[in-house]
Amino acid sequence: MHWKHGKIIAGSLALLGSALVSAPASAHGSDPGRAVLGQGDGWAAATTGTTGGAHAAPGDVYTVSERSQLAAALRAHPGAPKIIYVRGTIDGNVDAQDRPMSCEDFADPGYSLPAYLARYDPATWGKAPVTGPLEEARARSQRNQAAQVVLDVGSNVTIVGLGGDNVRATLRGLNLRVVGDNVILRNLRFEDAHDCFPQWDPNDGATGNWNSEYDNVTLFGASHVWVDHNEFSDGTDTDPPEYFGMKYEIHDGLLDIVNGSDLVTVSYDKLHDHDKSMLIGSTDKPTYDVGKLRVTLHHNLFSNLGQRVPRVRYGQVHVYDNLYLVPDAASYTYSLGVGVESRIYAENNFFRIPDTPDLLPLGNIVKYWKGTALHATGSLVAAGSRHPRPVDLVAEYNAAYDPDLGGDVGWTPTLVPRLDPAFEVPARVLSGAGPGH
Numbered sequence: 232m233h234w235k236h237g238k239i240i241a242g243s244l245a246l247l248g249s250a251l252v253s254a255p256a257s258a259h260g261s262d263p264g265r266a267v268l269g270q271g272d273g274w275a276a277a278t279t280g281t282t283g284g285a286h287a288a289p290g291d292v293y294t295v296s297e298r299s300q301l302a303a304a305l306r307a308h309p310g311a312p313k314i315i316y317v318r319g320t321i322d323g324n325v326d327a328q329d330r331p332m333s334c335e336d337f338a339d340p341g342y343s344l345p346a347y348l349a350r351y352d353p354a355t356w357g358k359a360p361v362t363g364p365l366e367e368a369r370a371r372s373q374r375n376q377a378a379q380v381v382l383d384v385g386s387n388v389t390i391v392g393l394g395g396d397n398v399r400a401t402l403r404g405l406n407l408r409v410v411g412d413n414v415i416l417r418n419l420r421f422e423d424a425h426d427c428f429p430q431w432d433p434n435d436g437a438t439g440n441w442n443s444e445y446d447n448v449t450l451f452g453a454s455h456v457w458v459d460h461n462e463f464s465d466g467t468d469t470d471p472p473e474y475f476g477m478k479y480e481i482h483d484g485l486l487d488i489v490n491g492s493d494l495v496t497v498s499y500d501k502l503h504d505h506d507k508s509m510l511i512g513s514t515d516k517p518t519y520d521v522g523k524l525r526v527t528l529h530h531n532l533f534s535n536l537g538q539r540v541p542r543v544r545y546g547q548v549h550v551y552d553n554l555y556l557v558p559d560a561a562s563y564t565y566s567l568g569v570g571v572e573s574r575i576y577a578e579n580n581f582f583r584i585p586d587t588p589d590l591l592p593l594g595n596i597v598k599y600w601k602g603t604a605l606h607a608t609g610s611l612v613a614a615g616s617r618h619p620r621p622v623d624l625v626a627e628y629n630a631a632y633d634p635d636l637g638g639d640v641g642w643t644p645t646l647v648p649r650l651d652p653a654f655e656v657p658a659r660v661l662s663g664a665g666p667g668h
Contacts, residue, residue, distance in 0.1 A: 263391045263418060264292065264314035268457045271648050273496030273527025273549065281455040281496070283389035283415030287312040294318055294393070297329045298405070302382055312387040317419060318394070323380040323405035334427035337376040341368030342428070351431050353475055358433045366430075373428040373444060380404055380424065380445060386411030392418040392666060399666045403466065406445040409453040409492075417459045418666045421447035423466035425481040431474075440477055446484035450492040452519075458486065462501040462665045469504060484510050484539070488526055488546075491519035495526040501665040506537035506562075512544030515571045515601065520545040527646065528553060530656075532664045533566070535559070542568030542600060543575050549644040550577040552651050554660040557583065560590035567624070569602030574640035577624070579609035581656040586615025594631030597624055604637040611653040619654065 268281040275281040284291070291313040293304040304315045324332050341364060350356070350365050384390070384407060392400025401420040409416075426443035433439040447463050450456055463485035471479045485502050487510040488495055502508055509528075512520045524546025533540045534556040541548065550567070557563050566582070567575060584591055593612065597605060605625055613619035629635040651659060662668070 274525040275457045275496035281457045284312040284314040287314045315390045317392045317400040320401040339368040339371040381406045384409045389415040408449045413455045415457045420462045441480040446487045450488040452490045454493045456495045458497045460499045489513040493523035497528045499664045501532045503534040508536045508539045509541040538564040540566040543573035544570035547574045555582040560585045565598035568598045570600040573602045577607040579653040582612045593627040597628040606640045
């Protein structure tokens with residue numbers, strides 16, 4: 232149906248049985264499943280703090296290595312504290328017996344990509360919303376895949392990967408959707424949550440666009456969430472074709488925080504090789520997001536990301552001590568997206584960009600999305616091999632674009648365990664971010 236024709240998405244796994252295996256656990260020592268967020272470490276430390284499943288009873292501790300085991304562990308004893316250790320690679324595009332499934336296996340009998348392309352070609356279909364039997368069959372196909380690849384995470388849960396940097400626990404092709412409160416995700420590699428059945432929207436942008444479902448991780452109405460020392464990417468699936476002159480986009484976000492999620496800390500993670508990376512707030516309408524979306528991002532590596540690092544609506548978002556690596560100006564759009572009523576407080580971030588000011592003016596690090604203000608201080612920018620220099624990101628944006636952004640976002644962060652100077656950020660982040668650290 233597209234460039235994955237005939238490809239088995241999930242590799243063969245030895246069948247280990249569907250029973251969940253109890254893991255040894257201790258409330259003391261260095262057991263990573265019992266770790267809790269430190270006091271004052273970002274928004275997730277506010278009010279009650281974030282402990283995840285640290286207080287799980289022995290019967291609520293699991294080790295999983297297949298999708299069926301992970302799904303069963305997530306369903307077990309809802310609301311009770313639980314710890315889930317992930318060992319090896321878990322593929323999401325499998326059936327109930329953990330046998331690999333391809334895109335063709337999920338497809339509704341009424342759907343095929345060639346027929347979809349022929350029916351909704353803009354040259355003949357025009358700008359009307361996509362409707363009709365083929366679109367309905369595409370939506371059914373998408374729901375078939377979603378039933379396997381979307382797994383919900385409830386309250387009082389810790390999911391932690393076993394193994395170090397060379398043997399990383401990996402969730403591949405899964406959309407982990409956090410819908411509960413008090414959740415910890417640590418030491419995991421999330422990759423290639425892909426949609427086999429993207430939708431064509433002729434009215435998305437001037438020429439239309441392909442849109443897909445499934446983030447690697449979605450925080451959906453969640454609160455008190457700590458996302459720490461993980462890795463997010465598209466994996467090896469990074470070269471899609473073009474249809475209707477637009478990239479056939481099978482990936483959505485890497486880590487999206489939406490639908491009134493609140494009190495989140497994202498620390499020491501690696502996000503790389505992706506386009507639309509982190510959306511905080513999914514609608515311009517003042518609904519459930521108002522007064523929420525309080526998020527802290529610190530000591531993360533953001534490498535080769537096209538945009539949304541992050542794009543924010545409404546939230547009070549503290550973005551500090553992060554390392555931004557932009558290797559290619561041609562595939563870069565912006566980093567900080569200033570959306571409706573957003574209040575981003577950015578400080579001491581380090582940007583390494585190409586030495587091509589004609590392709591990447593400094594004003595393009597910031598993007599206007601109907602917001603009015605951005606606090607951005609202590610930023611260092613290194614162009615090519617040049618030494619880093621201080622840059623006022625707001626002044627650079629205002630010099631290049633209208634309307635101007637103000638610098639007062641109406642709040643000052645207090646939940647900051649340590650604010651490193653920007654010149655120390657590359658060394659700290661490159662040595663400390665991601666699984667195994």
